[in-house]
Amino acid sequence: MHAPSPIRTVLITGMVHDDTRNLLASRFDLICNDRPEPWTRQEISARLRSADAMLAFMTDTIDAELLDAAPNLRIVAGALKGFDNFDVEACTRSGVWLAIVPNHLTAPSAELAVGLAIGLVRKVAAGDRLIRTGHFSGWRPILYGGTLTGATIGIAGMGLVGRAIAQRLSGFDATILYTDATPLTVTEERRLGCTFAPLDAMVSRSDIVMLALPLTPATHHLIDTSRLATFKRGAYLVNIARGSLVCERDVAEALKAGALGGYAADVFELEDWAIPDRPREIDPALLSLTDLTLFTPHLGSAVADVRRAIELEAALNIIELADGRTPRGAINRPARREAAMVEPC
Structure with missing residues (x-):
């Protein structure tokens, strides 16, 4: 040769x-x-x-x-x-x-996942918008949200990023569930303080669901109308992995119906260039739901x-x-x- x-x-x-x-x-x-x-x-x-x-x-x-x-x-x-x-x-x-x-990318992606979760459930963006109107005159009983402390948090995907997310959640006294094609060892589960559950069981029990999966044919639109129907009503969804893990149109409908309490994302379907029929823009209905969403422009490694x-x-x-x-x-x-x-x- x-x-x-x-x-x-x-x-x-x-x-x-x-x-x-x-x-x-x-x-x-x-x-x-x-x-x-x-x-x-x-x-x-x-x-x-x-x-x-x-x-x-x-x-x-x-x-x-x-x-x-x-x-x-x-x-x-x-x-x-x-x-x-x-x-x-x-x-x-x-x-x-x-x-x-x-x-x-592991640590910054995990940091952002937790940051987006806190920002979403505590309505940080809505509070910021209120302050900037110039009409804030002091505390009022408004913008009540949720908390990570004591919540049940599900992590879909327990690779390096999923495990890093679990590590960063350890201080919130949360119940951490996870799902993955290859479950962790018992030793690793104990170290991370997490418990395996099949996907539908995990999302049905979780107050917050975080996506940390690769995009494959099997995970494309993993979160769609049928899967969202298995979520706990009012749960929050956080996606820092790939936009096309979710169907953004279906997420918007679930938010409008109150089935989903909020959606935070750093990634969007339009970015998955290898999918020929991907959307060319973020669903306008999703963008219009400003009080129920929190978005960042792919800052995971920024x-x-x-x-x-x-x-x-x-x-x-x-x-x-x-x-x-x-x-x-x-x-x-x-x-x-x-x-x-x-x-x-």
């Missing part, structure tokens, strides 16, 4: 910090997106023709068609943890490594030091492959090109 071609040119599809850029520029020629808005698919495809490596972001969709336009591509290094917009099998068939950054660390680790995945090593974040083993040439770590 011929030796793999060297990595000479790296395509960076989103804005990065200077230290990430400088690290890569010390080794490679760069093609960079220097604007806040992502490149279109056509712009990425045109630039990929001359790229050997790609530093990608969640706004990108990697599929067989795009890979066919990139004959020299050896690695897609995602500055991300969730890779539902990236076709792993297509990368493998094309001889392209796919690498992610699995760990840096911590300056965390974003920098994610970018740098993604860059190191490229550098490691260029040096003949297996990228630390690799989630596949390419079928051809350099697959047999790279020494294991």
